[in-house]
Amino acid sequence: MQFRGALTALVTPFRNGAFDEEAYRAFIDWQIEQGIDGVVPCGTTGESATLSHEEHKRVVRTCVEHVAGRVPVLAGAGSNNTKEAIELAKDARDVGADGLLLITPYYNKPTQEGLYQHFKAIAAEVDLPFIVYNVPGRTGVNLLPETLARMARDIPQVVGTKDATANLRQVSDIAEQCGKDFMLLSGDDFTVLPLLSVGGCGVISVVSNIAPAWMAGLCKAFEEGDLEKAREYHFKLQPLSRGCFLETNPSPAKTALSMMGRIPMEFRLPMVPLQPENEEKLKKLLADAGLI
Template sequence: MNFSGAYTALVTPFQDGKIDEDRFRAHIEWQITEGIHGLVPCGTTGESATLTHDEHKEAIRICVDQANKRVPVLAGAGSNNTKEAVHLTQFAKEAGADGVLLISPYYNKPTQEGIYQHFKYIADTISMPMVLYNVPGRTGSNIMPSTVARLHKDIPQIVGIKEATGNLIQVSDLIEQCGASLNVLSGDDFTLLPLLSIGGAGVISVVSNLLPNKMASLCNAWNEGDISTARKLHFEMQPLNRAMFMESNPIPVKTALALQGKMDTDFRLPMVPLADENLKKLKAVLVDSGLL
């Protein structure tokens, strides 16, 4: 499985404290209709940290069913508990996901050897395509390029990594050490174009919840050698890229979707509604971007 292009890190709609299946399906369907290349349920943007195991499985099941093999589904299945990650990965495989996104263990702060052994244990237990997820700002630890290169060399089913350090020097070192056989995906929308320029494969995007066609079009333009169009789309989306991180993700993006009438602003604590002063700023960006 070649995970490349624009993948949406899906928001999970809630209503009355439960997953809103109808709106979740509608959101997935709209993403596919708009030309998105792939879908990622149960990532950070999907509030995976506060989903129960049953809800986590339900979100993956709904996404796989609605996508119906029209686009790949890369299911979030990571945990800081290695055996829990195995359990979620096994479910994702049985549910029909095309691969899993595996965050490095958070809070524990394992050594590089601990990170290596965590992913190796999962891969030794279950055979399916795996994409690592490196986001030190959330986990408290960094998967170093040398560790990724070792994992990719030793474990063929590790086919990609979502890189959310925002550090292009690290990403460059990573691509240099791993080569073209590892798909490096941006985990920060604003770094997509520069990452593509040094050999990256695409993005797992927050902003594509709102602009799936434009994010997919940027990747398409780059792959077709149309650099000027890719650059134009990059700068068109930059105000929205910034707005989506004015507060912790997914607060701004879910608020934006609610303002469009696509879902409720129903968050799981400790996530709370967007502050009033930021709500005004968000509305202004959405209007300027033609989304309100």
């Protein structure tokens, strides 16, 4: 299974404090109709940190069932507790996910050796492709290119990475050290086009929640060698990407989708509604983009 092009890190809609399965199914249909290349349930954007284990498993199961093979499903299954990550990974495997998005352990700040052993332990229990998610701004630890290259050599399940460092030197080092068959995916909507230019194969995106056709279009144009069109999409997406990070993700994305009539405007603490001034800025960005 290849994870390429534009994959959306899906928001998780809530209604009255619970997972809104009906809105989620409709949202998945819209994403696929808009041309998205894959979906990622229960990532950071899906508020996985505040889902119970039962809710997490239900969201992944609902996603896999509803997608029904139309696009790849890369299920979020990471944890800072290796045993817990194995449990979530096994469940995602059992319900039919195509692969796993596994964040580096957060808060406990493992060494590079600890990171390697974490993924090795999961691989010993679950035989699915892994996309390793490196986001030092949230985890407090940076997975170095040489460690990732070691994983790619030694752990067959490690087939790619989602890089959210926004460090193009590090991205280039990964492409150099891990080889052309390693799936290098952007985890930073602002740098998708530069990452593609050094050998990346796509993005796991926040902004594609609200503009899936544009992000899919960017990746497709690049793959077809139409750099001018890819740049056009890049600059069309930049204001919306800024809007998605006016405050902590996913509050802006969920607010935007509510304004677009796609999901209810509901968050789970500690995520909260946007400050009024930021809500107005976001509304203007959406109006300027023709999305509302």
